[in-house]
Amino acid sequence: MKTNDVIFQTVAKVVFFMIIFFAVRIFFAGHYYPGGGFVGGLLTSGAIVLLLLAFDLKTVKKILPVDYKWLISLGLLFATGTAAGSVLFNVPFFTHAYDYFQLPLFGKTSLHTAMLFDLGVYLVVIGVTMTIIQTIGESE
């Protein structure tokens, strides 16, 4: 049976980007407010799953030619690297650094190494979720 999903596909193309931007918003909010890498990662993979539903596995692979297992280890690398950076400065493992910077457009902004760690979490969450969903999807 061939289903007509023109509306779904058209909406998905727009909503995909809305979810992604919201995910980024949540990701950066995580520093002081609820949110962060984990939720941001889940939202992002939610967006990709939406594409999967609207189109199919092959099309999505063409749009996002990423090996998600690779993404897991990239995320782990970020997280571990942030934590291990403290080894170079001879302070206890996992010690973070932060400071306030005057940036153009943003104004006074605090930059924190915890963000890099969170980026690692974000990537790992996307990688794991998508690997699981792809593996289940492929077997059908």
Add this chain to the structure above:
Amino acid sequence: MINLPILPILIPLVAAIILIFLAKSIYAQRIVSVIASIATIISSIMIMAKVKSDGIQTVDMGSWPAPFGITLVSDMLSVLLVLTASVITLCVILYSFRSIGNGRERFYYYPIVQFLLLGVNGSFTTGDIFNLFVFFEIMLMSSYVLIVIGGTKIQLRESIKYILVNVISSAIFVMAVGFLYSVTGSLNMAHISARISEIGSEPIITVLAVLFLIVFGLKGAIFPLYFWLPGSYSAPPAPILALFGSLLTKVGIYAILRTYTLFFYHDQPFTHDILSLLALLTIVAGVIGALAYRDVKQILIYNIIIAVGVLLFGIATMTDESLAGTVFYLIHDMIIKAALFLLGGIIIYIAGTSNLNKMGGLILQYPALGWTFLLASFALAGIPPLSGFTGKLLIVRSGFAEGEYVGAIVVLLSSLAVLYSVVNLFMGAFWKTTETPLPDVKKRTGSLFIPVVVLVLLSVLYGVGTEFVYPYVMHAVDVLIHPEIYIDAVLKE
């Protein structure tokens, strides 16, 4: 370098991440695995030297001071075990090159082994009870992958049992940690110890002690919680079995040793008597299994259970002599079990079966293998001057000194049973003549044999060099007997 204790955890982690990137190239994976394992060994030797000269090393993660943050604590006991685990992992990786098969190598075998080492080293090093749970989980998840990787029928069947048992025991673990937190208001192990000694021997502490015994007993395979072990461990191939048999159960034993000397030493007539009783029942159950089977894997697996019983009896006796014996025997058992399982793997590879009744006469074609196996068997049984002797001697002697005659005699008799079971194995596989003539073509076993020889050699040196090892072990026992040393080192009072 204040981050020294983290290195044996960090190096396997980084190695595992790099190995995932290298999934396509098996040769690169092998090289990185070996380099990382050697680096882990070197870093643990450095920590050992540091601990020997400067006492217990601690790292407060993220610069949050103890007891608020997570603290990693390297005392002599943990660093000795970390070193042993790292050496065994290196040997197993070398052994895997020829035996594990391309399929498994391509499906993330090497990264998972590094993750397993990360979990094991972390469990030995952490000074935070909830963090111990986390490292246990890392170790267990890696072991789930290792038990199912390859996907043969028996592996799939046994992995379901294995995962079910471990998920339940992990759930109990979290509950027990929660109870402990509600009683003491802390998760830092040193802080908990200090708080418990203020409370004294309240009944609730004893309940917690039993709860933790159930958790660690399930992981460490003590009677009657060992039921899952013989089946699950017989499923994976030899190198994975060697990792499981020499590392996983020992982490459970380490956790019992740590908690029963640091937390639950106030109500010894109750808790340590239970421990002693369970130890003896574990030995008996293990002996029955080891003598009953005619299968290479099963005989060796039941020998794990016997060793668990002996170690537990050493902990239960709780004198400095018996604890020294326990530490001695723990390290000995890790090395020799790994060696024996790898040897068993070679035997199965040559004979093509693990059934003792269907093999024999291997000594004619593989004399070196045969005599190495016999040497390892003698070491396992504890024949002087090999490595099992010192540990057992100390455990038995302290048992007699404390008036635990039944226990000490059971431990002694268990050595006889161990000797009988492994010599039986030797006779069956190597000595007796077979009806069917052996194939003329000799299978090449050289590259499999070398890591095993290294392990057996280490075990022999460990036995002969007892004099050299003794100060290190006594250093470890000192902390176990005097929890104040541990508490002071962590809380820096």
